[in-house]
């Protein structure tokens with residue numbers, strides 16, 4: 001079973017977080033799920049550079065990668081991933097252009113668990129929501 005190293009961007013802007021919905025693809029268990037923008041790390045590529053590259057490619061957004069928030073290992077039926085999710089910020093949300101997602105939403109951390117997340121993302125969405133409750 002293939003294993004991929006994935007980076008994901010928790011992009012924060014004015015108290016909200018960007019959530020992106022996938023379209024239909026190869027695997028029904030991921031189709032139409034929400035995820036954080038990002039993708040696979042290329043061989044030898046620094047994680048933060050991979051994240052900036054993927055986000056620029058996918059949604060045309062320049063981000064600043066702040067810090068590692070959570071790393072998850074998840075086994076899907078056909079492949080597994082180790083995904084490092086980073087807290088990120090941006091200043092130019094006006095220029096969002098979706099290349100690979102069917103829609104995106106800006107939600108407050110408390111609202112995140114309402115979405116239909118990819119299974120690997122659920123612990124991250126719940127951690128963000130729980131942290132917001134303790135503020």
Ligand SMILES: Nc1nc2c([nH]c(=O)n2[C@@H]2O[C@H](COP(=O)(O)OP(=O)(O)OP(=O)(O)O)[C@@H](O)[C@H]2O)c(=O)[nH]1
Nearest residue numbers: 006007008030035036037038039040081118119120121
């Ligand atoms: N970007 C991203 N991928 C995620 C998340 N959660 C999750 O399970 N994944 C899975 O991790 C894998 C990331 O690969 P990708 O397809 O986005 O990467 P990529 O842009 O490099 O794709 P490519 O292989 O078509 O070039 C996908 O299978 C995706 O479904 C997430 O929050 N963000």
